[in-house]
Each structure stands twice: as C-alpha cells, then as structure tokens.
Amino acid sequence: MDLGSNNDANIKAKALAEVLERYAGTEGALIPILQEAQEIYGYLPGEVMREIARKLKIPFSQVYGVATFYTQFHLKPRGRNIIRVCQGTACHVRGGARLLEAISAALGIGKNETTADGRFTLETVACLGSCGLAPVMMINEETYGRLAPEKIPAILEKY
Amino acid sequence: MQDLKEWRETLQQQSHRGDRPSLTVGMSTCGQAAGGAKVMAALEEEIARRGLQVDISQTSCIGMCYAEPIVEVALPGKPRVFYGDVTPERVPTLVEKHVLQGEPVREWALIQLSGEATPYEGIPVMPGSTYYGRQVRVVTSRLGLTNPESLEEYIATGGYEALEKVLGQMTPEQVIEEIKISGLRGRGGAGFPTGLKWSFTRQAPGDKKYVVCNADEGDPGAFMDRSVLEGDPFSVIEGMTIAAYAIGADEGYIYCRAEYPLAIKRLKMAIAAAGEKGLLGRDILGTGFNFDLHIKAGAGAFVCGEETALLASIEGRQGMPRVRPPFPAQQGLWGKPTNINNVETYANVPFIIKNGGQWFASMGTEKSKGTKVFCLTGKIKKTGLIEVPMGITLREIIFDIAGGIQDDKQFKAVQIGGPSGGCLPEDKLDLPVDYESLTAAGAIMGSGGMVVMDENTCMVDVARFFLNFTQAESCGKCTPCREGTKRMLEILTRICEGEGRMEDLDTLETLARVVKNTALCGLGQTCPNPILSTLQYFRHEYEAHIKDKRCPAHVCQALLVYTIDAGKCTGCGACARACPAGAISGEKKQPHRIDPALCIKCGSCMEKCKFGAISRL
Amino acid sequence: MADVTLTIDGKRITVPAGTTVLQAARDNGIFIPTLCHDPKLTPWGGCRLCVVEIEGMRGLPASCVTTVAEGMVVQTASPQVVEARKMMLELLLANHPRDCLTCSKSGACSLQDYAYYYGVRGDKFHGEKHDYPLEDDNPFIVRDMNKCILCGKCIRVCAEVQVNNVIDFAHRGFNTRVTPAMDLTLRESEECVFCGNCVQVCPVGALAEKASLWQGREWELTKVRTTCTFCGVGCNLEVSVKDDHVVRVRGYDNPLVNSGWLCVKGRFGADFAESPDRITRPLIRVGERGEGRFREATWDEALDYTARRLQEIKEQYGSRAIAALSSARCTNEENYLMQKFMRAVIGTNNVDHCART
C-alpha cells in the first residue's frame, strides 16, 4: 500500500501512534480515533484500521463495520479535485454516458475512484440543474457545459 | 456557593451594556451562512477607521433566520435595535446614523427591545410585534440577546441560580418531584414524561450512572437543538448537571451531530469555562457533588438519534438499535443506568427549577405543558426559529407568526415531525399543537421541524423525498425497515414517473402498515407516516399520477407535457436552440412544435421563450 | 424464579418469569416462525418474523425478545400477525435469488418452509436485488451472499461460540452485508479457522459445505448419530449419508459434550473415511524392517501375534522394555483402558500420548 513518501508516511504513523496513545484505556474510543485517523490520512487505509483494531484489541471486522456504517468515513482516498459528471436525463440524451467514458478513459479510473496520484476523484450526480448546457460536469465549484469527449483533455489539463 | 451569588451581583451591576455603544452580530450557523462574518469585519473596519469607542461582540440566532445577517445596535440607556439583512455596504450608514447621530435607520430596523428605556418611534417593539407577540421565549430567551460564549453573561442573566438552589436546598427526590409537577415531557420526539424517566434512573440499582444529552438532531428541516446549543450552551450544561444530581450520576456525555462544528466548539468552550469556575468536575460549588461532562461527535448516521443506537455509537459500535426493554434507565451506557434526554428538554430544566414546576405547568394544555421550539421552513414568508406555548394552533403559527404563504399562494399542507411525521391539510390547521392531537391526526410532534407547502408542492414527491431519506438512513438490522423502505421508495418512484398502477396503492398501504407495526426501532416504525398521511389526505394526487398520468403540482418531471401555443409563437427559434434533445422543430418565423416522443422535459425551452408561448401541463 | 401465567391463543400457560413469549409458546406446542433466533446465541430480534399481537402493546412485538408478564394476552396467528409475516417473507424473497431448484439447502431451508407454510410466492415486489459474487476460494465453505437474509446468526456464532470475530455486519441499510474486514473472503481474512459453525446455523442456503454440493438432496440423506474420531473430546456428530457415502457432517446437539458445535477437523475431515490410503484391515510385516512389505491378516491372527510378541519381549527383556503411545483419536475410555493394560498387565508406567505436549 502506498501511503505517500516514506518520510510523509513516518510523520503520519507517528501522529497515529500519538492519537492511540492519547486514547489508551478510554472506553468507547473507536469512533473518535477513526475520526482523528481520517484527519491524519485524509481517509481510512486498511492498514490503519488494522493497526487501530490491534491496539484497541477489538476485532478488525468490527472496526471495518463501524467505518462503513457511518457516512463520515471514507475508505478510499479522495482526490484533490472532485469531478462530478451529470447523469441526468438531458445530459444522458446529449451523451453524458460517453462523456463519462471519455473522462474515465483519460484518467484510467472508474466511477467513485481516484487517480493514483490523488489528483482526481470521479463521481456522478443525478442532475446539476443545467440541462440547457447538457452535457455538463463540475470540477470542484466550476461548471463546464456543452461538453464533448474531445474537450476533456484540455479541461483536465488545468487541474 | 456564596461566591457565585456575589459574583452574579457584581456582574449584574457592571452589566456589559454599560456606558458605551455596543454592536452585536448574529453569528450562528445561519448568520454565518448569510454572511455574518463579512458584516462583522466591515463593522470592525468602520469602527477602527473612525476611531470610535464601541464594543463589538457576537451573539447567536435570534430566530429570524429570514432576516440574517442581523446586527443589534444599542446606545447607553436606549432600546436595543435589531437590523435585518445587513450587508457590508449598509454598515457605514448604520454607524453614521445610529451610532454617531443616535438616530436609528428605521427602514432597515426589524424590531427593538426597549426594557426600561423609552422606545423609538416607528420600530416594532418586542414582545408585541407580530413575529414575537405570539411567542413565549423560555429556552430561547437568551438566543440572539447574549454572548453564548460568555459564562459571565449567562450568570448575569440568571444562569446557575437553579443549580445553586438544587445543591443548596433540594434533595434529589425534591428535584424530581419538581420536574414531575412541571409536566415537562421529552422534546426529542416521543414526549415521555421527563420526571418519570428521571425517577426510573434514580431507582435503578447501581453505583455508576450516566446522563446523556441527545444532540444528534438529524431531521431534514430541523435546527432547534443546534440553535439552542449555539445560542445558550450553558443552559443545557446546567440542565444536565441538575439531572445528574437528581438521578445520582457523576458522568455525562453530549452526543452531538458531527455536522454541527460550531455547536461542538461552543460546548467545548462552555464546558471548559464551567469547569474552571467549579461549576463542573470535582466538588461542584464546594458541595462535594461531582459531575464530569464529555462531548462525543457523531459520524454521520441519522439513526444514532435513536437512544439505543446512540448508546451503541458512544460505545464505539455500529449505530444499530436494540430491543427495549431493558430501557436505558435500567441498562444504558456500558450496561449502567442511563438517563437520556433531548437538548431542549435539558435546557428547560434550569428555568423550571428557578421558577417552579407550577409556573411551567401553567403554560400549555392539559397534557402538554410549557413551550415548544419549532423551525419554520418551506414556502412561508418568515422562516426561522420560534418558541410557542403548547396548545397554540397550527394556523396561528403559520399565518400569524410566519406571515402566511410566500407570494400569497394557496396553502396546501404542513409537514410536522420530519421523516417520522406526517402532512396535514388545510382542515387540520385549527388543531392545537400538543403531543396527542398531532399523533391522532397522523403527524407527530417530533423534534420540531415544520415545513409548509403550497400549491406548487407535489405530495407524492414529498412522500418520496422522505422515504428516500429514511431508506438511506435505515441501519439494516430489521427486515421491514431494511427491505420495506426500499420497496416503498421504488413504488413511489414508479408513481412519480408515471408508471404506477392502482394496485400499487393497496400494496403501498399494506406495506406501510406492516412496517409501522413490526419495525424494531422508531425509525422504521415512523418512516411510513409521510406515506400514510399523504395517502389519507391527498389520495387524489396519487390517483392523478396513476390514472391521468398527471402531476397536479407540475413537479414530477416525467409527467410534464410541454407544448407551444401556435398563436403566441413568433418562430424565433430560441426554444429549438435551447432544447438539448432536439425535440423542437419549425420553419423560421413559423410556429414551432415539440415532439413529445423526443422531449425530455427539462424545461430549457420554456426558460428561453420570450413570448410566453410555451406552457407546461 | 416465580411463575407467570399468561394466555397464548386462548390457552392459559404458566412458565417461569423471564421466559420469552416465543419459548412459552414453543414449550406448549404453539408454532411461531423464527429466522434470527437461536436459543444458544444472544437474542437479536432483527428478522421480525416471530411477531405476535399482545394486548395493550403498540404494534406487533417480536416474541423472541419479549418476556412474559402476568396476565399477558398473546395472539400468534391473528389476521394482523399473518399479514405481517407474509409481508416479511415477501420482502425477504424480493431480494433473494429464485434458486430453490438447485439450492443445496432446499428441503432444509427455513425461508422455503415458511414461504410454503404461508403460501407466499415472493412475486409481490420487483425491484433491485443484490448481485454479489459467489465466494468459493476456500476448500470448505461456499458463501453466496445473495441468499443471505442478514439474520446475523453466523456473526454471533463466530463471536460467541468460536470467539473468533472474523465476520461482522458492514455498510448499512439495504447495502448491509456480512463480511470479514475490508470485504475480503474468509480465506483472505487469514483469521477464519473454518470451523464451519457459521454454516451450521445459517437458516438459508447462503453458507454451504463445499464438499456436499451436488451430492444429494436433503430428503435422500440418511442421518446417523455418531461420535467424532478426531480427538478424545467425543463431540457428537450427525453424519448425513447417501449410498454409503458421507455427504455432510454436522454437530449433534448434545449439551453434555459439544452442544452441536464442531471444529474444522470433525466437520470437514470426514473424507478420510473413503480414502484409498486408509488402512481398514490389520497388516503384518513380511520381509525386513524398513522394506515396507506387509500382508493382510485377520483380527484374530493379528491380536494373537501381538500378544505373543509382547509376552516374549516381556519375558526376555522385562516390562520396562515395552512402552505404549496412544492417540488423541481414541476415546477417553479407550485411552483409559490402554494405560490400565500397560500398568496392570504389562507392568510398566511407560505410557504416553500424542497430544501430551
């Protein structure tokens, strides 16, 4: 598993150890520990959850159950830029699906996945309410309309 | 204890509203979202630029969310004037006219609080204004008027008098008796008598007991608890401390929704401040009574508002409810007797102790005493936070306090109680607001969300909206809720998309009834209410969707039909260019037409037509 | 504890206080269907199939988690109750593969039995169904989570009986599933010991013994009660046999020994019985030691030979020249006899056992 550069990984591991230390012996500490771990890593890597389970002496399956039960927790890293491609009716008619395929191909990731370099996360959305500009997508707070697969590389270039 | 009394007297004498003008900005979540911070910065800059001797501070939500950002201007010895919709641009005028020249800017002023001063002319006085006239502010009495982060202001305004009284003169049994006399019932939804709950926890065998505050407010459209936590955190803490004394607990938790960072921050500050002054922790007020209070932040699960799920969550597990009994009063946190109450329930406690149970019981109806805080949202003129005596009618709330429907449209329904509640039609508007009447009508008191709907709201769509919510929030433990919400949502979606069949209504009704009767916890037991109440009062709308393939409120996209009126169409072609589906055709300067087979009902054409030639049926 | 008297379906019943309504009914021959209940596991109350009507109580409480109270009046088959149970079965079947034709559980499946009992076909709802991949990457257990009804029994057995906590609920609502951490398979989890106790409690075909698949339908199996030969504990077994072939091994619920639970060897190790390598007759060596040549002998001949040789050795070299090593696969009684024989007949304390260390 890649948790960033070695040095970075060390800093994070130290921060996690410090959190675990601070909560040592506290009852019911799992959720606050997961919250702080997510702040350190940006998400909850499997190894981190395993480490937490080991330290708290609770089953790994329970840690995983808790991490997937609550919507606050992310089990995959989210990218620095969030792309949301509209899959509403208007966009669908105007090639929203092809657009999604094009982005997916350009980045080498599927829906709800993140590029290995952490640059983009690809998500879909039911309707962005800009049907007149279909097909549309948003990158972070910016809306792009009247898109075509050819235009994608140039736009992604900007991020 | 003597120290506290003396401290209060000193604080009251040197009241912060002294001999300097003061400016106060509403900085709750709603105020900040509306731009409160920018206004605050503009005020600071203006005051600094002019080199004035003025106090600038912040307060919480006064309840007029529709008018945020709100700024209060107070001159020594003069009424406090509240301005709404303040922008940074208005700041210089405000400072110039009101602060420097002593003349309030009447056209921007919302209301004034005169106290002993002579009111300004031409500004509504609070109470007495239409918005506040019908309200009785108890737990919201400090909101928007004091600095929530200041223990001094809390104490100067009567805070901790109740705890002083409890620890100094009352036995735990007397405290419980007083709460029983007050008739206070839980404000978290179910309305269980609070005094009785406390006595159960007190009587439960065990040395270690807990008090827990349920601040997991997660209903869409509800923010009462957030406002109280942000606006008067000390009152909740004082209430919990009194409860701990009454039931014999020495430790407590506030379980607060993670999406309320400001409330969590203020609670943390308040807990620290109270601890520093010996009002929390070891040997409170020198009486030997101990009470430690912790905060737990939720992690995003609506079901954790359910008390057994909440306890599981504090213990670090999935928020899956468990069967009761045993109730938390017998076996709660880590198996120990635990008293769980809602934020508003605890916030009422200091007022009841201070003024007596009788005083509280004198408000409200036979079975529902005191006041209730509601969040008014939806298609009404004045959205915001109100506190009203129990027994007031829905009509008074919606039309007298909130000023009626936006744009004077037709009232259709009011949704009370969020995803657990129901939609009531016009002819239920004269119902008194109390636990029993609302339940009998098919809604519930719930935590206090009240969403008003007008003629442009589709009731099937509303039911679908709530089911979508509960479906996503079901914990998955029991069959009826896990599988049933999914199927109910699928049927509703089908109906909204024009694919419903009449048999669906029977299936829906039976399924809703079974889920209500068999689900394990309150989430599943109440989630059919939005369906059952709309089926009861608005069945014709369901039938219109199914039989006529028509959405009477023009909301359900799939059922809309766009047509061009040949008489009004000039053939400019704007619509055809706007249509993403290429469904519009026509010669230049000739009337255009829409091919219904291609139309995807996005409405782009209608927005573009300058001649009003396109209509939607 | 004191006794409590209540009425179930018009019948007056007296049971000890603290009994559940379900238990009270069952003890008195009254039928209540259950899916998530198991008297040997902690109560769960999730499937809601066991709901009943109780006078004065709101809704329909689950009988498996409701304790009796004096004077309680219970209906287990009122129209409301039947309507609710049918709906519950419809809901479960709406999200269940139509696979009864080839499902290994057919004939012993609670869901199937109750659907039959209540005449529920499972065609009321047509919507989204789960579509999970089949898990069969280990030699013992096949998991088809599409058939799982989320009763949670496997989770509880793994936590409470095996105390291994390999699996738990993950995700929530409609997406809830039973899984090891990280949605790994049992094998990948590296924590599962394949005791198979989860398979045994599963009321439906979501968990199955791999070796039993396609080996015979439930009604073709003859069930034989026996004792496990793998160790001296003596776990009671129920072996299902078809045409002299062991199809499946389950624990037999004898509370004095193993309460029905088994370990991986007892449950999944039965294939030795039909192994070509298994020695089924006594063998006597011919030729030189180490040469590996044997001939089959009768039991009488083998016993006579052994007795004679033991006697010769004892006479020639003394008792201390003889030692016995016994096996964990013998019963306690056999092991007892062995040491008694060594001490009393041979006259030595040279006794040992493969499981001593």
Ligand SMILES: Cc1cc2nc3c(=O)[nH]c(=O)nc-3n(C[C@H](O)[C@H](O)[C@H](O)COP(=O)(O)O)c2cc1C
């Ligand atoms: C799904 C669900 C969500 C709930 N959410 C809340 C909540 O956000 N706040 C709350 O105080 N009570 C909530 N409740 C009610 C609590 O279970 C409990 O009854 C309440 O906290 C008791 O406090 P009270 O007696 O002061 O009302 C919820 C109940 C259910 C079933």
Ligand code: SF4
């Ligand atoms: S009713 Fe819903 S939320 Fe409550 S226990 Fe059942 S599945 Fe969970």
Ligand code: SF4
């Ligand atoms: S086989 Fe045994 S250890 Fe493995 S999951 Fe099942 S019960 Fe747990």
Ligand code: SF4
């Ligand atoms: S796998 Fe079987 S025992 Fe486990 S939860 Fe699913 S149905 Fe129940």
Ligand code: FES
């Ligand atoms: S058997 Fe009672 S709820 Fe499942």
